[in-house]
Amino acid sequence: MRLGVVGGSSLVKFDAAAYFKGVAGWKFVSQKDTVAKTEFGPVDLREVELSENGEKHTIIFMQRHGHSGGGITPPHRINHKANMMALVGKKVDMILATSSVGTIHSVFPPGRVGVARQYIDLTGVATTYHEDDAKFTSVTQPFDPELNKVLLKTLRRAQKLRADTKLELVTWLSTGPQYETEAEVTAAERLGADVVGMTAPREAKLTAELGVRYACLCIASNWAAGRHPGDPTMALSHEEVSEMSARTTSTIIACIVDVLGQKGAEPSSVAPSPKRASSAAERSPKRAKK
Numbered sequence: 001m002r003l004g005v006v007g008g009s010s011l012v013k014f015d016a017a018a019y020f021k022g023v024a025g026w027k028f029v030s031q032k033d034t035v036a037k038t039e040f041g042p043v044d045l046r047e048v049e050l051s052e053n054g055e056k057h058t059i060i061f062m063q064r065h066g067h068s069g070g071g072i073t074p075p076h077r078i079n080h081k082a083n084m085m086a087l088v089g090k091k092v093d094m095i096l097a098t099s100s101v102g103t104i105h106s107v108f109p110p111g112r113v114g115v116a117r118q119y120i121d122l123t124g125v126a127t128t129y130h131e132d133d134a135k136f137t138s139v140t141q142p143f144d145p146e147l148n149k150v151l152l153k154t155l156r157r158a159q160k161l162r163a164d165t166k167l168e169l170v171t172w173l174s175t176g177p178q179y180e181t182e183a184e185v186t187a188a189e190r191l192g193a194d195v196v197g198m199t200a201p202r203e204a205k206l207t208a209e210l211g212v213r214y215a216c217l218c219i220a221s222n223w224a225a226g227r228h229p230g231d232p233t234m235a236l237s238h239e240e241v242s243e244m245s246a247r248t249t250s251t252i253i254a255c256i257v258d259v260l261g262q263k264g265a266e267p268s269s270v271a272p273s274p275k276r277a278s279s280a281a282e283r284s285p286k287r288a289k290k
Helices: 080-089 145-158 182-190 200-210 238-246 249-261 274-282 285-289
Strands: 002-007 026-038 041-052 055-063 094-103 113-120 168-173 195-197 213-223
Touching: 002 080, 002 249, 026 080, 041 080, 041 249, 055 080, 055 249, 080 200, 094 145, 094 168, 094 200, 094 238, 094 249, 113 145, 113 200, 113 249, 145 213, 145 249, 168 200, 168 213, 182 195, 195 213, 200 213, 213 238, 213 249
Parallel strands: 002 055, 002 094, 094 213, 113 168, 168 195
Antiparallel strands: 026 041, 041 055, 094 195, 113 213
């Protein structure tokens, strides 16, 4: 399998040799850093080769915030078009993203990892490859439901959670880089949001246009504004967000291992649809942009 992995504040780097050391049946083979050139700009990638009991797997890792350059690309300046096109250009079967989010509800506290089921985007900012010739893409299910089934089983096992624990989430898209206000969080909740974030829905829209399967792990890195049970007036800190997110690395790796190995699910639940997978891999950047 070829799996695209998107890192955010919760997966800044991808040290595969360390992550897969000691994972039963898995062996780190090699990795190389490359730059993918797309018509939308260059993208830094890390290509990792792994072996699972002799079977080869490839991970194409991309850090959406561009930490490799020494800084943090703010959410509103991320080149999502280039990022998603670069992964599809590597012929990935599916993409698994990570996203640090502020949590609204006590049933999904900081430190927990869930999956995005739906998104709400009222930013008014279009995200599409079809700027000149409209193509109307369905996003009824923006995050792959079959891939989510695999992830949910892993998340409950890895986090030792009951089967009825809420892990399927509606994520609210904020423009950033400022965090949300308390009033915005209240409005988001009333409209059905469970968490607030700044990136994943834009990737979901583009992958839908490209025809590649996409899922997103939501890492509750902090209480959303005004929702801290001890101090509703507490200010949010990116350093604290990053620190909390880093604690979930082992859970994220468990998800990657199970997706690659298709554990805990029928193969058909994880295998890419031939029609969608081939169209994504064969679609050229020029065709996607029309």
